[in-house]
Amino acid sequence: MGKLPCLEISGSVTAFGRDMIEHTKNLVQEHYSVKNGYEHDAEVVYGDTDSVMVNFKTPDLVSSPEAQPRSPSPTKLRGRLLRQDDV
Numbered sequence: 001m002g003k004l005p006c007l008e009i010s011g012s013v014t015a016f017g018r019d020m021i022e023h024t025k026n027l028v029q030e031h032y033s034v035k036n037g038y039e040h041d042a043e044v045v046y047g048d049t050d051s052v053m054v055n056f057k058t059p060d061l062v063s064s065p066e067a068q069p070r071s072p073s074p075t076k077l078r079g080r081l082l083r084q085d086d087v
Helices: 007-031
Strands: 043-047 052-055
Touching (some): 007 043, 007 052
Antiparallel strands (some): 043 052
């Protein structure tokens, strides 16, 4: 049998992850919105430890905001914090 887990640390990690997912959801939904010039308000439909699924409510993939080559590749984002300007 392995070592007993430290419940305080695992609870803290889980809470921090939950906060990060909520923060990411809010950033996406605030940025990709009609008030910022997009055709539709984006809706985050799922968030997990390493991904966020977004419904941009566009008729096809080509007209999706993320189909445009504006975002840096994920390899360029490693090792640094994302700012709201990076979205």
